[in-house]
Amino acid sequence: MSFDPYEFDRDYGQSSRMESIGQYTAKTFLWMVLGLLVTFGIALLGWVTNATLYALAYVPYIHLIVLIATIVLSITMVSRIEKMSVGTARGIFIAFSALFGFTMSMYLYIFEFGSLIFVFLATAAYFAVLAAYGYFTKADLTRLRPILFTGLVFLFVFALVSLFIPGFTALDRIFCLAGIAIFLAFTAYDTQKIKAYYNYYAGYPDMLEKASIFSALQLYLDFINLFLYLLRFLGKSRN
Incomplete structure (x- = not known):
């Protein structure tokens, strides 16, 4: 079974679904929010206790x-999502x-x-608007x-080149705007994919559950990247 959500029979397995598309989508976003809470909670804890600085100094x-x-964890989930258990995907x-x-805790020392x-x-506001658009639009965002x-x-290329050519930093704001636009578009695109996974894996409860976690990871990355580009564009440093 290929993990391509856009090659599915829309009428397949309708009678076997245990939850509505609305419930499935809500569950996916709840997983994404849980991931964000874990990330920002640990970031805040590392900053308050200075554990991050100690780790950087002594490890x-x-x-x-x-x-x-x-990177290893994300690649593992992407490549082995069909073979791993639901518990492993969640873990x-x-x-x-x-x-x-x-x-993320390092940014608390910088900004x-x-x-x-x-x-x-x-x-959160930008993400919510584009996620709503991706969910309700009738347009096919696969294009x-x-x-x-x-x-x-x-x-990726711009970031790599900027490491070796200092002059590229003058284009940093354009780079940030491009990153913001790209991950806003990804937010709408990945939100629409939730419906595609829901239809594609109807009748396969375990795969449907794992697809929800996989979608949550994609949306989590969209949010984090959007946050980092906006922070780079709008944030005020401590210096």
């Missing part, structure tokens, strides 16, 4: 270790959220706390896939 390359661990999602909390709150609220993929490649 060599811990930031790289955490980065590699989060990976929570572990990913917790590890990313360590990375003013009031600025972080403002950007978080702005992110955005090539554009969104190209946008991700652009962001």
Whole structure:
């Protein structure tokens, strides 16, 4: 069974569904919110206790270790979602959220706390609007896939080049605006995919549950990336 939500029979398995599309979508967003609570809770705890600074000071390359661990977890979920158990999928999602909390805690030392709150609220508002659009629109957002993929490649290449060519930092605000636009579009796109997964895996309760966690991870990443680009664009540093 291929994990492509856009190749499905819309009429298949209607009688076997145990929950409505509205309930399924709400559950997916609740998982996303839980992931965000874990991330920002750990970030705040690391900042208040200075545990993040101690870890950076006494554990060599811990930031790289955490980065590699989060990448491994995300790749594992994407590549093995069909084979892993529901419990494993949930565990990976929570572990990913917790590890990313360590990375997020570093931003609490860089930006003013009031600025972080403002950007978080702005992110939540923008995210909610685009998620609502993705859920209710009748337009087929799958046509955005090539554009969104190209946008991700652009962001990656720009970030890589800026490490070696200092002059690229002058274009940083344009880079941030591009990142904001791309992840706003991803928010609508990934929200619409929830319905596609719901239809595609109707009649397969375990896969439907795992697809919900997978969708929550995608939406979580959309929110986090949108937050980070908005923070970079609007945030006030402590210096």
